[in-house]
Amino acid sequence: MILKDSMVVTMDDERNVYESGYVWVKNGAIYRVGDSAEIGEVPAGVDVRSARGCLVMPGLINCHSHFSNGILRGIYDEMPLAVWFSKGMWPVMEAMERPAGKAGAELALLEQMTIGVTTSVSGEFGTPNGDTIDGVLEAVHQSRIRAIVSRMTIDSADESSASQAVPRQYREKPDDAAKEVRRLQRAFNSDRIGVAPEALGVLRCTPEMVQAMHEVSVETGSHFLMHVASSKEEREESYRRLGHGSVAEMKRLGVLGPKTLIAHAIWLDDAEIDHLAEHQTGVSHNPVANAYYASGFARLAELLEAGVRVGLGVDGASTNNGQNVWETMKMALLFQKERLSNASFGSAELALELMTRRGAMALHMEDQIGSLEPGKRADFIVIDTERVSLAPAHTVISNLVYSNDPGAVRDVYIDGEQVVASGVHKYLNRADVVDGARVAQGHVLERTGLKSYLASRSKWKWKGAGMR
Numbered sequence: 001m002i003l004k005d006s007m008v009v010t011m012d013d014e015r016n017v018y019e020s021g022y023v024w025v026k027n028g029a030i031y032r033v034g035d036s037a038e039i040g041e042v043p044a045g046v047d048v049r050s051a052r053g054c055l056v057m058p059g060l061i062n063c064h065s066h067f068s069n070g071i072l073r074g075i076y077d078e079m080p081l082a083v084w085f086s087k088g089m090w091p092v093m094e095a096m097e098r099p100a101g102k103a104g105a106e107l108a109l110l111e112q113m114t115i116g117v118t119t120s121v122s123g124e125f126g127t128p129n130g131d132t133i134d135g136v137l138e139a140v141h142q143s144r145i146r147a148i149v150s151r152m153t154i155d156s157a158d159e160s161s162a163s164q165a166v167p168r169q170y171r172e173k174p175d176d177a178a179k180e181v182r183r184l185q186r187a188f189n190s191d192r193i194g195v196a197p198e199a200l201g202v203l204r205c206t207p208e209m210v211q212a213m214h215e216v217s218v219e220t221g222s223h224f225l226m227h228v229a230s231s232k233e234e235r236e237e238s239y240r241r242l243g244h245g246s247v248a249e250m251k252r253l254g255v256l257g258p259k260t261l262i263a264h265a266i267w268l269d270d271a272e273i274d275h276l277a278e279h280q281t282g283v284s285h286n287p288v289a290n291a292y293y294a295s296g297f298a299r300l301a302e303l304l305e306a307g308v309r310v311g312l313g314v315d316g317a318s319t320n321n322g323q324n325v326w327e328t329m330k331m332a333l334l335f336q337k338e339r340l341s342n343a344s345f346g347s348a349e350l351a352l353e354l355m356t357r358r359g360a361m362a363l364h365m366e367d368q369i370g371s372l373e374p375g376k377r378a379d380f381i382v383i384d385t386e387r388v389s390l391a392p393a394h395t396v397i398s399n400l401v402y403s404n405d406p407g408a409v410r411d412v413y414i415d416g417e418q419v420v421a422s423g424v425h426k427y428l429n430r431a432d433v434v435d436g437a438r439v440a441q442g443h444v445l446e447r448t449g450l451k452s453y454l455a456s457r458s459k460w461k462w463k464g465a466g467m468r
């Protein structure tokens with residue numbers, strides 16, 4: 001198949017852009033990329049399509065989310081800490097059973113993929129319901145997205161800080177967690193899906209658990225994930241218990257390395273940034289989720305300066321609330337400008353790189369994805385540049401990032417297969433997914449008592465059924 005006559009943003013090492021270019025796909029991989037005038041002879045049987053008025057670029061890479069949380073959208077806004085503990089956190093985990101995991105994942109995946117995400121990373125709890133993640137992985141498989149799905153585990157018995165404490169029924173033994181990761185890998189690993197172990201954090205997990213999960217990743221060749229340096233409170237608790245920050249603790253435990261991907265990484269000292277660069281550890285920067293919980297501004301400028309492999313993530317719908325990767329690109333830059341009091345920081349080009357080739361580097365998958373170059377997977381998106389929000393098109397890259405119109409994404413290809421055509425997903429039916437999410441959320445709200453909390457949250461006089 002050849003897509004031609006469109007602007008082609010390659011994101012290759014030289015950042016070549018063709019104003020009227022083509023992308024030639026063969027057996028799921030990129031065969032050739034270049035100027036439309038130079039396609040040359042095309043063998044009979046090759047499907048040649050014109051994409052005039054469009055821009056073709058690599059598929060977007062979302063380095064952090066929680067697919068199952070799709071159905072938790074809208075619930076956590078300005079939630080008081082007391083409600084978060086009594087209803088929002090542990091009771092929700094209890095209520096998230098397999099069908100809820102699947103429904104949440106279908107919603108998050110449909111949202112992400114129709115706006116251009118072709119590779120996505122998601123963390124899913126393995127306790128207390130052991131098969132919720134199976135529901136998630138079924139949805140991932142069905143959606144045809146390229147994904148890394150981590151099984152998150154927690155086992156710390158330290159209850160000295162309320163926010164880091166883990167109730168007994170959610171803890172598990174390292175051996176049991178390792179067995180479960182291996183079971184999921186056998187059941188779901190494929191060309192596109194990789195199941196990985198995740199120790200949730202250095203405070204919510206014992207050192208034995210962190211090392212056991214890292215060991216599973218070494219033995220199975222998978223990624224190893226963690227959430228670290230996510231809040232000032234976590235940093236202070238880490239210093240109190242361990243005498244240093246979370247990344248320093250990861251270094252001490254020997255779990256930093258190229259297969260390691262950490263989410264958030266907001267509160268880091270200079271030495272920790274150097275450790276991340278030295279060990280080529282990937283970082284997912286999640287600016288919108290960080291702001292949602294007022295967790296602080298990450299040191300993005302310093303991470304990039306140090307040569308750390310940084311990508312961007314939306315995080316789950318319970319901490320964002322959308323899965324809008326375009327908004328995440330924009331806010332990554334805006335928050336950093338504010339933090340540095342420097343309006344000249346970064347560029348729209350940097351934002352797009354963070355969501356494509358740099359995201360691929362954070363995942364150590366740059367040999368397969370993140371740019372349009374011969375030999376790489378044919379993961380790319382087609383954007384309608386004739387939208388009002390993207391006009392005048394003279395500054396199209398700036399407009400894509402700062403004018404921010406996710407609806408401009410028209411088609412999405414993964415391994416050369418068109419999975420989204422004119423905004424319609426080939427495998428996830430919109431009406432079914434939306435209805436399934438409504439039903440699944442209803443169960444969770446009833447079971448956790450969040451329904452009555454939401455009814456009391458609104459200050460307006462509602463005359464109808466039960467929406468808030």
Ligand SMILES: [Zn+2]
Nearest residue numbers: 227263315316
């Ligand atoms: Zn997260």
